[in-house]
Amino acid sequence: MHPGNQSGTSSGSSSRNSSRNSSGNRELFVSPFPHQGPLSADQVRGREALIADLVERATMRRVTALLGPRRFGKTSVLRKVESILAEAGTSVIWIDLYETRSTADLVVRLDDALNNTRGSIREKATAIASSMSVNLGMFKLEFARPASKRPNAEAALHLMLDLLVKAATSHPTVIIIDEFTGINGVNGAAALLRTKIQHHVQEVGLLFAGSEPTAMAAMFTDVSQPFYAQADIVEIEGFSPADLNEIVAEGFANTDRDPGELASLVHQFTEGHPYRAMQLADATWRLTEPGEAATAATWAAALAQVRQSTGPGLETLFSSFSSNTQAVLRAIAGGRNLFGASLELFGTSSGGISAARDRLIDAGTISKELTVTDPLLGDWIKQRFAL
Ligand SMILES: Nc1ncnc2c1ncn2[C@@H]1O[C@H](COP(=O)(O)OP(=O)(O)OP(=O)(O)O)[C@@H](O)[C@H]1O
Ligand SMILES: [Mg+2]
Incomplete structure (x- = not known):
């Protein structure tokens, strides 16, 4: 499948890009950051x-x-x-x-x-x-x-x-x-x-x-x-800062754009999660015109778009979890201890929390080091809940 087909539906500006494809240099307008499904x-x-x-x-x-x-x-x-x-x-x-x-x-x-x-x-x-x-x-x-x-x-x-x-x-x-x-x-x-x-x-x-x-x-x-x-x-690990820098720099340069500080912003937010890193690089790329540079404002707008498009799916996912599982995710995303005061806050028991934590590790939703694997899920939880 062509990369343009994979990523073309992920942002509101895809029609603008594809309409230019027919007249301009196609390479400049096909996203260098495909992110739907496995890559060829x-x-x-x-x-x-x-x-x-x-x-x-x-x-x-x-x-x-x-x-x-x-x-x-x-x-x-x-x-x-x-x-x-x-x-x-x-x-x-x-x-x-x-x-x-x-x-x-x-x-x-x-x-x-x-x-x-x-x-x-x-x-x-x-x-x-x-x-x-x-x-x-x-x-x-x-x-x-x-x-x-x-x-x-x-x-x-x-x-x-x-x-x-x-x-x-x-x-x-x-x-x-x-x-x-x-x-x-x-x-x-x-x-x-x-x-x-x-x-x-x-x-x-x-x-x-x-x-x-x-x-x-x-x-x-x-x-x-x-x-x-x-x-x-x-x-398989996430992308290191150097890997991501190379991928972002190459994708922008090949399409006549300047990534500015984008690679480090994406890495900071995603900690190298490959799919989320590509999704955010793609969203920022789409908001950057050929010949221009991505700025902090471009990144902020791209992040807002991605948060908006992924929010409903993440909400559905979060609601599908049991209350103990939700409590573990809220504690981890909020940087809180899983036990102690969190138990009272979330109205749970330590047995229930331990079991939910272990199931989340088994499923790969959280790591053994207790971080939320999907940075956008962690971000959604942080944005959604004050505590
Ligand atoms: N080497 C890479 N270069 C660029 N993007 C990558 C790379 N590896 C992964 N990605 C990004 O991650 C996405 C998911 O990749 P892929 O489907 O291969 O992962 P997976 O681990 O097999 O996922 P699943 O667990 O769903 O089977 C890709 O669509 C792409 O956006
Ligand atoms: Mg796979």
């Missing part, structure tokens, strides 16, 4: 060391799990890794397990993954599939048939995992499994995947990624889990 490989900025490390790990067949909170750029980084590997002649099978619900659902994800491969791996997978009486891409329809005509999902899962392993070992291949914790939605599937793949980890590169930090880490560090001690864990 060519849109990924910075992260050079992490990308090089992941490429090397995949190439050296060191099984690796990439961990990080939501919207930190895991999928984007892996897309770049995928494109570098593909350029070097390695095939990539990309499996997305987001919210996998059942064995049949998992079979369809595997089928989709193989069906979406390109080049020689696709030819090999098709040939292996037909030797197993499978047509790639058929399971979505097969599982929609009346119950008496539907395939047995367990048998189909064994078949698809065998097919995956055969295809991947037929050619230099890296398997990327995004949203790996989704496999926990299907009883016994992680153990089965491990059984099928464990004798091939020297032949096939394996990269896992996931967004629920605690659940994802537990999959590789908890003795009772099938993938215990099966992967090195690599954590």
